[in-house]
Amino acid sequence: MDIEYIGAFGIILGALARFWPVWIALAIILVLSVRFKKSLGLYGQLFDTGVGVAGVMICLFWLFTAIFAGTISPFNPLAQFPVMKSVLPGAIEPGSGQAFLFGGDRLARDVFSRMVFGSQIVLIIAPAATLFALMVGTTLGLPAGYYGGRVDSILSFLANLVLAFPVILLFYLLVTPGIRETPIPQWMAGFFFIFPIIFFSLLFYTRFRSRPGLLAVQLALTLIIGGWIYLGLVFDADPLGIISISSNQLNIFVAVVFASSPGVFRIVRGLVMDIKTREYVAAAQTRGENPWYIMLWEVLPNARGPLIVDVCLRIGYTTILLGTLGYFGLGLAPESPDWGTGIKESSRLLRASVHPALPPVFALMSFVLGLNLLADALREQSLKD
């Protein structure tokens, strides 16, 4: 049976048309942001430079792609259509009349749909893992920088220990099917995921200690929500059954948090050591404030500029790490549509066909580029103040 093709022009138009929900959402955001630029603070200032606009738009593009993945992609990312094996871009699938815009891969799946659904995996794991790493790094970095001395030397030694490990070796040891049979990922998850709960409890406790009524409500909320997520993620025993995570995803998640929290720790520690010499910290110390109050409410808000920039860069770096994991086939299921796995599969067959390799490659590159541009624009803006 002959397969019909649409031309290059048709492919471009078709791909642009498939992203219609994204374009609409982007246009709304763009108009609203420019309109209310003055009252949006740091975010509004991003729209002053071309680099900032580009960064925000690329990141939002992938965010909306992940949200609307079901509407955008014409096919199921795992569905196989035997006639469409390794077809060139623009081939029309006879059953539905829809085109394989970017062609089919070796297992006869639609490359375009896989790329779109890959964004979902990346945009869930990378920011979440970065946020957890941020919590762990901050909760440990604050006392290390503030107290110095023995606390600092022990924590710094541990952080340097992890940093001295080449990342790839760490992943080969920590993300294996074998390790999922042992309780080690659970232990590590239990250890790391307790930090956000500690962080928020301390945050509310130090601020609202003098108002027990409000404090009790906040602490109860933190413990209930935190404990609920904790149960769901670590023990996979969410009583409501909403939050659940498969063991290989947990494994990846924990490994990525483990690999990137020492970096956050070092940055927070350095910032705290710098900021604790300022007058307002001395003033708070003279008032006799609790050390944790000073760390969380005096030091941390003043360290936010560099931290926000670092988070942007780090999400990009985590995306690269996830891609590395996919590229080596560690952790993620072999049929998973994420970009790293897609690059792995297609890069082995470059001699035979080139087209399945390019969409995931450019997707990953543009997303990380968007984050880097965003970080660069943020850095420039925060230096201006």
Add this chain to the structure above:
Amino acid sequence: MALTMLCLTLVVFFLVNLEPNLKKLAISQLDMRSSAEDLESWLQKNGYRQNFFVRYGQWLGVVQKQPNVDPTTGQAVPRFSYCNEPAEARYSGILQGDFGCSTKFKVPVAKKLFPALGATGILMFWVMLVMVPVSLLIGVLAGMREGSKTDRTLSIASIATTATPEYVSGVIFAVIFASWLGWLNGSAATATREGISFYNFTLPVMTMAVYGIGYIARMTRASMVEVMTQQYIRTARLKGLGFGAVVVKHALRNALIAPFTVIMLQFPWLLTGVVIVEVMFRYQGFGFTLVEAASNNDIDLLLGCSLVSVFVVLSTQLISDVGYAYLNPRIRVQ
């Protein structure tokens, strides 16, 4: 440093000796259909069931390695005959210079690891030779006049390269230069056999260099921008020196201090890059060996690999500290 290495090897040793990993090793050494008892007896016979710390001590060389005892004859036989291990109890670990025996390649680890390191050394040499001058040049050109058109263009270009990890740029380069243009070879497998040439070695080197270039160039740019605002640069300009002479004679040396430490601290990232590039282009170096060792749970080889990589990372940190003091007179005097 010794303490760090001790801790790290202990962690690696713990992870490779987890029960599922030992089982995987036994399966790969016997065959897929062996029964659980066979696997267990193989592990028992080769000493994998001894106490964890005893075995770590053996690997380290502070506890004696025992030969296997043949149960039928009661005679001592070497554990791994293909490694020419003598059939007697002896101290033979890292401290004695014995890296152990690779169960995957059936040779002593030293015989596999050091040629691989040599091959990677050649790759690293060329990568450095390309990466360092190019990135310094880009950084200096961009930082010379902050905010100029050259600066903007080069800065965006370096941000773009930091967004392309090796497995991305590798694919793009292979598509352009190997598949479409056909100028270069998409595989460096021949480099191991027939020696390196421009045809088979350019792609791996280029792929690895690109990711590092952006980062080093940005650091160089930042430090160059800072130097160019200093008083002595203004003095040099005011006494009538040309712009080029100011940059080359007064600014350059001071601007290169920060990038030096960055280049040194880049090594841990380069190690990851080595693994990706060597697997992608099938170059038989250190990264390739590491992947083979890890996927077959070849305990001694993997421990050797991690020892080497941790050593490289820690010693570059040391060199960067010493070199920083050497390059920066202010720190030396203090």
